[in-house]
Amino acid sequence: METLQFDDLIAPADIREYPVSLTTTEANLTGSWKFSRPRQAKKTAPCRDACPLGVDIADWLHLLVRGERDAALHRLRAVNPLPASTGRVCPQFCRRACTRRDHDAAVRSGALERYIGDYGLGVPFPVPASATGWSVAVIGSGPAGLAAAASLAAAGVAVTVYEREAAPGGMLRCGIPAYRLPKEILAREIDNLVISLGIQLCCNVPVDDRMLAELLGEHAFVLAAPGLGGSPLPAGIGAGPGVYRGLELLRRLAAGEVLPGDRFAVIGGGNAAIDAARSLVRHGRQATIIYRRGIEEMPAYPEERREALEEGVEIRLGTIVAAARGVDGGRVELDLHEALRAADGTVSTGSFSDRLTVDGLVAAIGQKASWQPESHKRLLTAGDFHHGPASVAEALAGGRRAALEMLRRRGMAREPAVGPAEIAANPAALAVLAPQPGVDPPRVPHRERRNSFREVCGPLSAEEALQEAARCLRCGTCTACGLCWFFCPDQAVVIDQRGVEPVVRFDYDHCKGCGLCAASCPRGVIDMEEDS
Amino acid sequence: MLWNVTTAEYLNSGHMACPGCGASLSMRHALKVLGEETIVVLPACCWSIIAGGFPTTALSVPLLHVPFATAAACASGVRRALLSRGREEVTVMAWAGDGGTFDIGLQALSGAAERREDFLYVCYDNEAYMNTGIQQSSATPAGAWTTTTPAGKEFAYGKKDILEILRAHRPAYLVTATIACPEDFLAKFAAARKRRGFRFIHLLSPCPPGWKIDSRDSLAVTRLAVDSGVFPLVEMDDGGRLRLTCEPAHPVPVADYLRAQGRFRTVRDEDLEPLQRRVDERLESFR
């Protein structure tokens, strides 16, 4: 065979009896082939985007995983002052948006929040900033009022909270039953907040228009967060013996009062209706929920619905109670009618379907504002009173927002920290990772639930909590996991871990712009952009 | 590092594979597992081009270019030369396309398997003669468009069952894998490295231009091949039976795999059901 002479490339000694390539292809700048180029960008995790409070879940979970439990607690409580409570009752908007959801199981952010919140029951809030010299009065000690008070007090504002009831908490105390949120946990959590932040709490003080005017005279701002009042009675149903309003019933049952009769009907489809039925079951009563629409349309959280059914609550759907009258022996007779659905989704009363006689009828069909103070430019509003019935997290967020608005108006502009505008989302990239579903916290079996107000859901152990927290991917933040590096066919990904946060660099001289790195990043932090 | 993959690289940047090519990525990780003491024997295929023009090379291990039909014969020779020099520890890997394996190289392949030659044969199957411009091979699946099957490959033919052909030879190791399912891929190359005797790895290897897919989707589409059961991940056990090594993680209908690719555009909806049945039966036979 003829030998080829490439003296300038290969030393003559290397030239054998056949042609041999000895230089690397790196001399080919294949980067010139590309039409688009990868770029790394920090983003907001989808859970944070979905949380009404904007809690940076990945951030505090990461501190927890690193063993910095106090730092994790304070990071979380700076935004959500009641994690032991929300960890139990929040429907976990965040969890529904979790990147892991369809891969194995969404990160159990609620159970983790409860874990760190329970730890925090004995850990005071950080010492507040030095006094600002001005003050705020807060009307209502529900989540909205407490969140506002916490943000203001932490910033050095003198806060007084006025509460009509004998104890603070709003619906956390008077609405949500103990089997979901034990009263002593709530009490300890609020005590810790109020005491360590130096908030003045005045219970048994209903604020009226006259007092409001006085408060506006004394304070820089007043926040009205009085929540909503009780449920009205539906049309066709008059007050009378055996007829109860949802919140009133919940309060009486929670106080241990024994109501006469065995069989109860509850009208409504929200949390109050389900909680009323489940509380009745716990008093050994039979409860039937009567709801106008379908099961999926019930505003009550799916988990609550499921647990109610497990506990033996009956649910009659597509049914309207058209009339109720008192009959012999203090019982109540109900006319049940079919619910007619119009094309636009509205429901009207159809033909008679059944008659039901019960010992008690509970109307739990939504709450109405019971007070309408006159507006004033230094009177701010928050919570359910401000936006209508919502959730604890939304009320907390509203309270916090109102507090930040007051600080801003007083020149202490502290814009709430928000993440980058873009939301990280690439759950498909998880397919290459082995599923790691983690464990659910224990639950009391439903047979044992029926006669007690004991908490249904148990805690995660410290070890389980750490394992669960470690399942968080930290979407939107590069963790140097290496997936983009692994899947680049051109060795054009370099993960630089010298700094505080890992940085992915691209060898644009050789990157062909295939996009596999972007497709492989489960944290969604690589974008492809047009190559100019 | 992720999955204990070494940071050492034996595939150089600047190689000539198209953006998003599965054949280049598969070689990168195959060599990371096999290590420095490996000689690659390469017949004509896309990889002859990917490897770079003389005097450059995309590999930092020795690579021999050999004629199209001769991968298994040449690998046999290299192996025997090494043995005669007492270099038993060196791994010989024949690395051929589907054309070079299912069609033109089949005779040499059968001979080497029959002689129990001690090397690893890897077929990176991109399901057509890609290097010469996408002509059908006997590995092209039913319904797929190529330049020689403009209306889609006829259903009467389908894809040749190379696994059954090799199984009949009772090789020392016989598996399927794809870099789109990396843990399974890495484990199989590690196992192949340790075995002695004739070893065969059938890789499904996405080809963006040939499959008419976006380069960015090449691995996701290949994962659909596994999740739909079209490309089961299997291993031959000691009794000579082929068994699944991974159940499809997120099962999807065959239609999802086909509809994700431009090359199956001519497949009609009514053809899907019989295809699905064929796939289901085959998948079940590996359970």
Ligand SMILES: Cc1cc2nc3c(=O)[nH]c(=O)nc-3n(C[C@H](O)[C@H](O)[C@H](O)COP(=O)(O)OP(=O)(O)OC[C@H]3O[C@@H](n4cnc5c(N)ncnc54)[C@H](O)[C@@H]3O)c2cc1C
């Ligand atoms: C039965 C039930 C179950 C629920 N379950 C859940 C759940 O599981 N998860 C969830 O996220 N949300 C749930 N919610 C909704 C949630 O509780 C509310 O959205 C939230 O508590 C609203 O907070 P708030 O601070 O705006 O008002 P509230 O919690 O209603 O607090 C208002 C407070 O203001 C006081 N107040 C009112 N008027 C005056 C006045 N004039 N002077 C002084 N004090 C006054 C009240 O006594 C009360 O303490 C539930 C609601 C109900 C009714």
Ligand SMILES: Cc1ncc(C[n+]2csc(CCOP(=O)(O)OP(=O)(O)O)c2C)c(N)n1
């Ligand atoms: C004997 C012979 N016939 C034809 C060719 C032309 N040729 C080179 S590569 C190739 C296609 C190879 O197809 P395949 O083995 O599937 O590998 P791919 O290119 O798809 O990676 C052909 C036909 C050749 N080099 N030698």
Ligand code: SF4
């Ligand atoms: S994995 Fe973590 S950061 Fe990502 S969405 Fe789930 S909880 Fe949020």
Ligand code: SF4
């Ligand atoms: S794949 Fe991993 S290493 Fe690469 S950018 Fe995403 S998080 Fe960072």
Ligand code: SF4
């Ligand atoms: S995977 Fe590699 S070649 Fe492809 S775009 Fe990313 S860096 Fe470039």
Ligand code: SF4
């Ligand atoms: S034609 Fe296909 S197999 Fe060949 S280099 Fe390009 S992508 Fe890879």
Ligand SMILES: [Mg+2]
């Ligand atoms: Mg081919």
